[in-house]
Amino acid sequence: WQIKIYFDNNTTDPNFSWTVGFKEFAHPATETFSTIARAGPTFFLAIAMFGFVFQISALVTEKELKLRQAMSIMGLYESAYWLSWFTWEAFLTLLSALFTVLFGMMFQFDFFLNNNFGILFLLFFLFQLNMLSFAFMISTFVTKAASATTVGFAIFIIGFLTQLVTSFGFPYSTSYQKSYRTIWSLFPPDVFAQALNILGKATATPEDKGISWNQRGKCQSFETDCVITIDDIYKWLISTFFLWFVLAIYFDNIIPNVNGVRKSVFYFLMPSYWTGKGGGKMQEGGLFSFFGSNRPADDATPTDEDVLAEENLVKQQASNDEVDPGVAVQIRGLRKTYPGSFSMSCCRCRTTKPFHSVKGLWVNLEKDQLFCLLGPNGAGKTTTISCLTGITPVTGGDAMIYGHSVRSTAGMSNIRRMIGVCPQFDILWDALTAKEHMELFASIKGLPLSTIKSVAEQSLAQVKLSQAANVRAGSYSGGMKRRLSVAIALIGDPKLVFLDEPTTGMDPITRRHVWDIIEEAKKGRAIVLTTHSMEEADILSDRIAIMAKGKLRCIGTSIRLKSKFGTGYIANVNFSGNGYTQSPNINSNTEAPVNPNIQAVKWFFKERLDVDPKEESRTFLTFVIPHQKEPLLTSFFGELQDREGEFGISDIQLGLTTLEEVFLNIAKQAELESSTAEGTLVTLNLLSGSSIQIPKGARFVGIPGTESDEHPRGIMVEVYWDQDDNGSLCISGHSDEIPVPANVELGRLPSLSRRASMGRGGPVGYIIDPNQVPSAR
Numbered sequence: 046w047q048i049k050i051y052f053d054n055n056t057t058d059p060n061f062s063w064t065v066g067f068k069e070f071a072h073p074a075t076e077t078f079s080t081i082a083r084a085g086p087t088f089f090l091a092i093a094m095f096g097f098v099f100q101i102s103a104l105v106t107e108k109e110l111k112l113r114q115a116m117s118i119m120g121l122y123e124s125a126y127w128l129s130w131f132t133w134e135a136f137l138t139l140l141s142a143l144f145t146v147l148f149g150m151m152f153q154f155d156f157f158l159n160n161n162f163g164i165l166f167l168l169f170f171l172f173q174l175n176m177l178s179f180a181f182m183i184s185t186f187v188t189k190a191a192s193a194t195t196v197g198f199a200i201f202i203i204g205f206l207t208q209l210v211t212s213f214g215f216p217y218s219t220s221y222q223k224s225y226r227t228i229w230s231l232f233p234p235d236v237f238a239q240a241l242n243i244l245g246k247a248t249a250t251p252e253d254k255g256i257s258w259n260q261r262g263k264c265q266s267f268e269t270d271c272v273i274t275i276d277d278i279y280k281w282l283i284s285t286f287f288l289w290f291v292l293a294i295y296f297d298n299i300i301p302n303v304n305g306v307r308k309s310v311f312y313f314l315m316p317s318y319w320t321g322k323g324g325g326k327m328q329e330g331g332l333f334s335f336f337g338s339n340r341p342a343d344d345a346t347p348t349d350e351d352v353l354a355e356e357n358l359v360k361q362q363a364s365n366d367e368v369d370p371g372v373a374v375q376i377r378g379l380r381k382t383y384p385g386s387f388s389m390s391c392c393r394c395r396t397t398k399p400f401h402s403v404k405g406l407w408v409n410l411e412k413d414q415l416f417c418l419l420g421p422n423g424a425g426k427t428t429t430i431s432c433l434t435g436i437t438p439v440t441g442g443d444a445m446i447y448g449h450s451v452r453s454t455a456g457m458s459n460i461r462r463m464i465g466v467c468p469q470f471d472i473l474w475d476a477l478t479a480k481e482h483m484e485l486f487a488s489i490k491g492l493p494l495s496t497i498k499s500v501a502e503q504s505l506a507q508v509k510l511s512q513a514a515n516v517r518a519g520s521y522s523g524g525m526k527r528r529l530s531v532a533i534a535l536i537g538d539p540k541l542v543f544l545d546e547p548t549t550g551m552d553p554i555t556r557r558h559v560w561d562i563i564e565e566a567k568k569g570r571a572i573v574l575t576t577h578s579m580e581e582a583d584i585l586s587d588r589i590a591i592m593a594k595g596k597l598r599c600i601g602t603s604i605r606l607k608s609k610f611g612t613g614y615i616a617n618v619n620f621s622g623n624g625y626t627q628s629p630n631i632n633s634n635t636e637a638p639v640n641p642n643i644q645a646v647k648w649f650f651k652e653r654l655d656v657d658p659k660e661e662s663r664t665f666l667t668f669v670i671p672h673q674k675e676p677l678l679t680s681f682f683g684e685l686q687d688r689e690g691e692f693g694i695s696d697i698q699l700g701l702t703t704l705e706e707v708f709l710n711i712a713k714q715a716e717l718e719s720s721t722a723e724g725t726l727v728t729l730n731l732l733s734g735s736s737i738q739i740p741k742g743a744r745f746v747g748i749p750g751t752e753s754d755e756h757p758r759g760i761m762v763e764v765y766w767d768q769d770d771n772g773s774l775c776i777s778g779h780s781d782e783i784p785v786p787a788n789v790e791l792g793r794l795p796s797l798s799r800r801a802s803m804g805r806g807g808p809v810g811y812i813i814d815p816n817q818v819p820s821a822r
């Protein structure tokens with residue numbers, strides 16, 4: 046016994062109505078399968094459409110997960126990308142078409158037995174190929190894999206409905222205009238349904254002979270109203286295949302990718318595009334981007350002397366076209382502005398302003414060195430790397446990587462051959478193993494076939510992934526994925542490697558191992574590292590730059606930055622722990638006994654250096670000694686060492702303040718600067734009880750209305766700022782009220798005076814330039 050899906054024809058009209066049901070059959074041979082021919086369009090369309098939904102979804106997933114971007118950065122050509130997809134899918138299509146026809150024959154359907162095998166195979170193959178290029182085109186409009194499945198099924202339903210309409214005779218009859226047929230035939234399921242109609246009618250009864258190969262170009266004898274032959278249908282399927290494929294490539298170029306980057310609408314008209322000499326420059330934003338008043342980024346001269354010196358050096362080398370053989374990357378005034386956008390939803394228009402993410406970087410990155418780019422979230426580090434790797438186009442300035450400009454397409458394709466990138470977020474195929482990843486990227490990098498296997502194994506051994514080499518990356522832990530990404534970045538011996546937070550999520554042991562790999566990898570190449578681990582930066586970097594708000598704030602070696610931006614030196618004094626006594630001023634029942642040596646050392650530090658301990662316990666003291674005291678330190682620590690026994694000191698350690706402190710200071714400084722520039726008002730509650738409004742970030746503020754005979758220029762305060770948990774500035778306190786010095790120019794923010802008159806939060810304070818305040822200088 047068998048259960049078959051059974052479609053019955055209840056009318057004598059050739060354009061019959063449909064009844065769908067299930068029926069039991071005693072034996073296939075005793076049944077007539079004429080009706081299956083009529084049901085065919087739906088059934089075979091369904092098979093082909095499932096493939097279509099899968100193809101769209103796979104293409105969009107690859108885009109969404111930035112896998113395509115990763116391959117492009119590593120040097121994959123666009124043509125190779127499309128060709129690989131097409132070759133693989135065409136092969137699957139070929140198999141699918143072959144098996145559809147073979148299974149049809151195996152199940153003894155007249156439709157498959159009586160019609161010519163070649164006709165059927167070609168029809169199924171061309172239709173599915175057509176659906177493939179249609180899927181390529183549709184996928185360019187979809188950005189999320191979840192929506193891709195919905196879109197795929199929506200097209201499937203539309204295809205089902207239109208093929209139903211086609212089977213009723215529309216528009217393939219002389220009673221309809223040719224233009225209707227042309228438009229209708231653009232949708233692949235429609236012409237396919239018409240072909241199945243013809244072939245189905247040719248095998249409507251077991252006695253019908255079907256259509257032979259030679260009859261495919263002719264109207265069949267049973268067709269009373271023939272307007273299209275099987276051959277015409279082939280021609281349609283072939284031409285629409287090319288149409289959808291060309292449109293897919295065109296839309297893929299002009300629709301913004303995951304990074305919002307696209308080519309001009311007329312990119313194909315540029316001769317340079319066809320000659321491969323830099324045509325089709327990248328643009329940004331959607332086709333209807335809103336650029337608004339594109340305020341230029343502020344190009345103020347850097348305040349830091351090292352940043353200024355670096356800028357002047359690069360400017361001088363760039364203007365003389367001087368090539369320093371020791372320099373791998375020369376960043377020449379790199380600027381990046383993300384365009385504003387315009388969107389409409391629920392009858393509301395939303396616009397976002399252009400955003401200056403990188404505001405003019407001038408830096409040389411040396412060969413054989415690791416350059417570390419630090420900065421708070423949103424500082425512009427990843428954007429800088431994206432500009433250097435060609436992920437996003439630069440807005441202004443340029444960068445020369447081993448003599449090739451990132452602004453030129455030809456330069457960028459040379460650059461791609463010599464760089465390796467470990468992106469901030471792992472870009473890996475869940476279904477591929479580590480070994481397959483390495484082999485894929487080794488081939489993209491152009492390694493000789495004979496070496497790919499051994500190089501892949503070596504690289505995996507280096508990052509300790511040999512054991513898991515044949516395990517799918519989808520089942521890897523976060524740390525294993527990062528290690529695989531680092532291995533991918535280093536494959537093919539790139540001359541420049543970008544590591545964007547490479548050790549995120551690694552345990553301390555693995556992290557140290559990866560540090561060793563990075564240290565080893567420095568030889569013969571330049572490495573650009575971004576990280577939020579100050580320890581990592583301190584250990585690995587030859588030079589460190591800290592960015593904040595899109596600008597370089599400082600540059601130099603770790604020691605240079607610590608000595609320049611740290612609060613000074615940190616002294617740790619450890620005690621042997623003998624000789625406890627009761628402190629005279631504490632309750633003996635509740636408080637721990639105090640070591641007299643500790644008191645003595647505290648007094649010693651206070652008297653000689655005027656510093657109090659930052660941290661203290663029963664066995665150690667920690668002091669932060671400001672840089673100004675540097676001249677006194679040699680004699681001070683000499684004496685302390687001589688009196689070690691007297692003070693009961695077991696150990697003295699002296700070090701510079703940490704990089705973390707430098708980082709926090711720079712971030713706070715940048716926050717202060719930008720808040721002052723924005724002029725946002727906050728309320729300052731004075732100790733005297735009154736309140737005034739002051740611009741966020743202002744350091745010295747004059748209090749309005751305090752002018753008197755005694756203080757003709759009024760009173761001012763110094764405001765202390767701190768950062769809250771979100772990094773925003775908040776007032777932590779203010780100094781005593783002091784008279785405004787005589788030489789100070791009093792200013793008022795004109796735009797603020799009006800708000801002050803509104804009286805909310807009190808009058809607005811005067812901003813006083815810190816350079817004019819003697820104590821601040």
Ligand SMILES: Nc1ncnc2c1ncn2[C@@H]1O[C@H](COP(=O)(O)OP(=O)(O)OP(=O)(O)O)[C@@H](O)[C@H]1O
Binds near residue numbers: 427
């Ligand atoms: N496509 C974009 N459109 C608009 N603004 C963007 C875009 N990409 C990044 N930005 C903005 O540019 C700024 C810099 O971002 P970027 O990712 O370079 O920072 P980052 O220093 O790498 O930060 P993190 O340490 O968090 O990775 C951020 O304010 C971010 O919001």
